[in-house]
Amino acid sequence: MTQTRTGQSFTGTDYQRLARELVDPDVWDFIEGGAEAERTVAANLAAFDRVRLRPRVLAGVSEVDTSVELFGTRYATPLGVAPTAYHRLVDAEGEVATARGAGAAGALFVVGMFASRTLEEIAEASSSELWIQLYWLRRRDVMAALLRRAERCGYGAVMLTVDVPRMGRRWRDMRNGFAIGGDVAAVNIDAGVMASAHERAAGGSALVRHTAQQFDAGVTWDDLAWLRAQTRLPLVLKGILTAEDARLAVRHGADAIVVSNHGGRQLDGAVASLDVLAEVADAAGGRPVLFDGGVRRGVDALAALALGARMVLLGRPPLWGLAAGGADGVAGLLRTTTEELAHAMALAGRPTLGDLDRSVVRMSTIAGGA
Numbered sequence: 001m002t003q004t005r006t007g008q009s010f011t012g013t014d015y016q017r018l019a020r021e022l023v024d025p026d027v028w029d030f031i032e033g034g035a036e037a038e039r040t041v042a043a044n045l046a047a048f049d050r051v052r053l054r055p056r057v058l059a060g061v062s063e064v065d066t067s068v069e070l071f072g073t074r075y076a077t078p079l080g081v082a083p084t085a086y087h088r089l090v091d092a093e094g095e096v097a098t099a100r101g102a103g104a105a106g107a108l109f110v111v112g113m114f115a116s117r118t119l120e121e122i123a124e125a126s127s128s129e130l131w132i133q134l135y136w137l138r139r140r141d142v143m144a145a146l147l148r149r150a151e152r153c154g155y156g157a158v159m160l161t162v163d164v165p166r167m168g169r170r171w172r173d174m175r176n177g178f179a180i181g182g183d184v185a186a187v188n189i190d191a192g193v194m195a196s197a198h199e200r201a202a203g204g205s206a207l208v209r210h211t212a213q214q215f216d217a218g219v220t221w222d223d224l225a226w227l228r229a230q231t232r233l234p235l236v237l238k239g240i241l242t243a244e245d246a247r248l249a250v251r252h253g254a255d256a257i258v259v260s261n262h263g264g265r266q267l268d269g270a271v272a273s274l275d276v277l278a279e280v281a282d283a284a285g286g287r288p289v290l291f292d293g294g295v296r297r298g299v300d301a302l303a304a305l306a307l308g309a310r311m312v313l314l315g316r317p318p319l320w321g322l323a324a325g326g327a328d329g330v331a332g333l334l335r336t337t338t339e340e341l342a343h344a345m346a347l348a349g350r351p352t353l354g355d356l357d358r359s360v361v362r363m364s365t366i367a368g369g370a
């Protein structure tokens with residue numbers, strides 16, 4: 001489903017509205033929710049609301065090119081699908097449908113460690129680039145085995161998420177006693193490692209208990225050498241919010257970083273991703289910087305690309321598309337948002353992504369921007 005009854009394309013908010021009607025309320029809370037008072041969820045969106053743009057005119061915009069290159073692969077769109085867990089919570093085909101949708105839009109899909117379809121099934125269904133996302137588990141053998149499989153079926157990079165030493169306190173999930181239910185499971189991982197994610201208990205989130213048991217909160221920068229030694233794939237660190245950590249990431253061999261506060265699901269009160277993007281990009285030593293957090297429209301992507309992002313990832317919106325219309329919904333969401341971006345590029349007088357720099361954004365409208 002990608003069109004309204006009057007034949008107009010759905011926008012992101014149309015998919016969100018439809019998805020809300022279709023998705024189980026506890027799952028909806030899991031998707032939409034954030035940590036504690038959800039201040040950072042709100043801050044991510046508010047940061048984009050504050051942005052004001054500086055359009056240029058007579059720039060020759062009859063052709064607009066949204067294509068971008070990263071690690072030797074060219075994508076039709078700089079929008080990609082951020083890693084999110086358990087897509088079968090909202091669609092029977094799960095990540096297989098997401099892969100078809102992302103492929104149809106020419107977009108990168110970062111497959112979550114807790115995907116609910118196998119890495120091989122997802123690769124089979126995909127016509128564009130896939131990356132694999134990892135959390136640092138106590139069981140390093142599980143991480144290494146996943147990497148081997150991802151390499152075998154052609155995944156192009158590994159994205160290590162570094163902002164979950166423990167799970168954020170997400171009150172919606174805790175009050176709902178949220179657990180991964182039905183026949184949905186993280187099928188790529190040893191069932192014993194995942195068991196506690198399925199144990200429902202009143203007054204607590206199974207995901208909090210699972211993370212506390214299975215994630216290794218003790219890892220430090222020095223441990224990255226172990227991961228580096230496991231694979232020749234590019235290593236991307238997701239969850240960087242400061243210049244200090246960007247410099248450390250580069251020093252410890254990261255090939256790219258993702259400016260992200262995990263969609264406001266981890267440290268509540270953390271800065272909006274957009275507000276620190278320029279600072280982090282300056283510290284990244286020329287490594288590609290990706291971005292996520294609160295991108296809902298093409299014009300939001302325009303601002304993030306202008307402030308230093310090579311690629312912009314969407315977390316919740318593809319799940320709305322998936323819930324509302326399966327693979328077509330994911331493709332529709334990505335295409336509509338890419339069209340919005342192209343439209344904004346034309347009206348801003350910047351017909352290629354290479355034309356996007358900080359002069360596009362009035363920096364005083366970014367918190368911390370001069």
Ligand SMILES: Cc1cc2nc3c(=O)[nH]c(=O)nc-3n(C[C@H](O)[C@H](O)[C@H](O)COP(=O)(O)O)c2cc1C
Nearest residue numbers: 031082083084085112161262263293294314315316
């Ligand atoms: C339902 C859900 C599940 C998520 N699961 C993961 C995950 O497994 N791994 C990960 O690195 N990030 C995960 N994230 C965070 C996203 O990758 C991303 O950082 C965030 O959603 C971006 O913000 P946005 O939703 O405003 O686009 C999840 C986010 C949501 C909403």
Ligand SMILES: CC(C)CC(=O)C(=O)O
Nearest residue numbers: 085114164207211262265
């Ligand atoms: C199952 C969780 C570990 C996935 C996640 O990172 C999230 O919900 O934000």
